[in-house]
Amino acid sequence: MRHLSALLEKEWMETLRDAKRLVLVAVFVFVGLLSPLMAKLTPELFSLIADSPGMSGIRMSIPEPDIFTYYEQFLKNMSQMILFAVMLAFMGSVSQEKAEGTASLVLTKGVSRIVFLTAKFLSVLTIISAAYWLSAILFLLYTSLLYGTSVIAGTWAALSLMWLYLLFVSALVLLASTFSRSIGMSALLAFGLVFFLMAVSALPVLRDWSPMSLSALPSRILQGLATFRQIIRPVITGILSIPVCLLLSSWSFSRQEL
Amino acid sequence: MTALELTSLQKNYESVQAVCNLHLSIPEGSIYGFLGPNGAGKTTTLRMITGLIKPTAGEIRICGRPVAFGNAKGRESIGYLPDVPNFYPWMKPQEYLMFSGKLYGIPHRQLKTQVSEVLETVGLAKAKRSIGSYSRGMKQRLGIAQALLHKPKLLLLDEPASALDPIGRKDVMEIIKRVSSSTTVFFSTHILTDIERVCDRVAILNGGVLVVEDNMDALKRKYALNQWRIRVDSHQQAMRLSDALQGEAWASRIRIEQDVEVLVSVSDKETGSYRIPKIVSDLGLPINAMELLAPTLEDIFVKAVRS
Numbered sequence: 001m002r003h004l005s006a007l008l009e010k011e012w013m014e015t016l017r018d019a020k021r022l023v024l025v026a027v028f029v030f031v032g033l034l035s036p037l038m039a040k041l042t043p044e045l046f047s048l049i050a051d052s053p054g055m056s057g058i059r060m061s062i063p064e065p066d067i068f069t070y071y072e073q074f075l076k077n078m079s080q081m082i083l084f085a086v087m088l089a090f091m092g093s094v095s096q097e098k099a100e101g102t103a104s105l106v107l108t109k110g111v112s113r114i115v116f117l118t119a120k121f122l123s124v125l126t127i128i129s130a131a132y133w134l135s136a137i138l139f140l141l142y143t144s145l146l147y148g149t150s151v152i153a154g155t156w157a158a159l160s161l162m163w164l165y166l167l168f169v170s171a172l173v174l175l176a177s178t179f180s181r182s183i184g185m186s187a188l189l190a191f192g193l194v195f196f197l198m199a200v201s202a203l204p205v206l207r208d209w210s211p212m213s214l215s216a217l218p219s220r221i222l223q224g225l226a227t228f229r230q231i232i233r234p235v236i237t238g239i240l241s242i243p244v245c246l247l248l249s250s251w252s253f254s255r256q257e258l
Numbered sequence: 259m260t261a262l263e264l265t266s267l268q269k270n271y272e273s274v275q276a277v278c279n280l281h282l283s284i285p286e287g288s289i290y291g292f293l294g295p296n297g298a299g300k301t302t303t304l305r306m307i308t309g310l311i312k313p314t315a316g317e318i319r320i321c322g323r324p325v326a327f328g329n330a331k332g333r334e335s336i337g338y339l340p341d342v343p344n345f346y347p348w349m350k351p352q353e354y355l356m357f358s359g360k361l362y363g364i365p366h367r368q369l370k371t372q373v374s375e376v377l378e379t380v381g382l383a384k385a386k387r388s389i390g391s392y393s394r395g396m397k398q399r400l401g402i403a404q405a406l407l408h409k410p411k412l413l414l415l416d417e418p419a420s421a422l423d424p425i426g427r428k429d430v431m432e433i434i435k436r437v438s439s440s441t442t443v444f445f446s447t448h449i450l451t452d453i454e455r456v457c458d459r460v461a462i463l464n465g466g467v468l469v470v471e472d473n474m475d476a477l478k479r480k481y482a483l484n485q486w487r488i489r490v491d492s493h494q495q496a497m498r499l500s501d502a503l504q505g506e507a508w509a510s511r512i513r514i515e516q517d518v519e520v521l522v523s524v525s526d527k528e529t530g531s532y533r534i535p536k537i538v539s540d541l542g543l544p545i546n547a548m549e550l551l552a553p554t555l556e557d558i559f560v561k562a563v564r565s
Binding site for chain 1: 305308309310311312328329330331333334336338340342343344345346348349353357358360361362363404
């Protein structure tokens, strides 16, 4: 416990001083504020383009944004832009410490390898959670300012599923980082893992259980199209995947020579 | 009591034997020099002791307790400085030492005092910048500080003075001498003068194989040069003495150094001790000085590695 609290304290200090982590939080905030703005302005931008002299004769039919458009924008940005930002920010979490020798110095102070990794997982998942919910709250507040309302049926379930999706991806990134000896290799492995799981999730037999479908479910929940059965399966595998990633990381790390 | 014991320790990298059947027993309270040319297996041995790499075979005991690869137990009593120490670049030295102290379990109030003390000891008391801006020498000093912080029973230092200037090296050797009253020090180096300066015992590793292990006095006796140096008044006298020695069957490798010194290797030191003064006396030359040369660690090292 003493080791874990010292390592968590160190991770917290790093969050406050490391530019990469601060930029990640800024990107979350940016997405929270930009998504409603883009949802509102996109039709206006298209109508301006359609009215411009060079575009005469071309007819554009852009529907007025409804509350679902605002959510679509936010969820799309989370599952795409933020996914890449999370991968870039954390792919070196373990591999960089191994490559630079900072992990070696910590581990020779009587710290067990699983405690070292647990501190990494806890801190990364906490940062992602804090940044995500800050972003989500800003999205809701700004959406209610622009549209007049923001919380609809399924809001909290949809936002929670997206949160779980990001936690799952973060755990995958840490798993890739633990398996790798360099940042380059961990980047390759993290992207490879995500794309592999996306491809596998397209198979009908796995689609219902794959945690990757957590990114698509929020929209369906908001539109009232998702059944409990469709939701619960990826939620279970998503929640279980996080400790499984930690255990797999620990299994691999305990066999690695540093 | 043995601070560190290595039994049949071996490390293979595919077909390469980095460390081969190494047996070492480091007595408590000693300063033990671990010497060898680059690539001899010194760092590999230290990394096996610290649990960072897995031995192919053999056993490691620290203060009598067996330790295993990947298991942190039994390693709380060591302080370790790697050959190229790296720290979190955004931390300040005080912060890194506070972090290390918390990992070691030093109570908070005591920790603050100990951090100030070790920073003073390694000459970093006034360093306030982030570690990222430090030179390699400063990082090495901080590395020594973090290894000493918890007053370990066994201090493992991998090339502790390799990045330091002569004054820094002297400082580090003095620190090692000072802490040896309460700590066993095991340090690797290829700087022979460092070993000569502080070590009680020496092991020489070459190609992963232990070639020599003994205390300094025994090594000097074992690798005695049987070489005498005779100082006369002038170069002319030195030439005459050299010519006279050329005819003796027991004398070899005769040469003149610094104009007035004759160096001669003898078949055994007793022969030299009574035959040389007689020759000098027969020639009617004065002897300003005559001494049997002791082997330097460099001589021992070269002989041991070549043999």
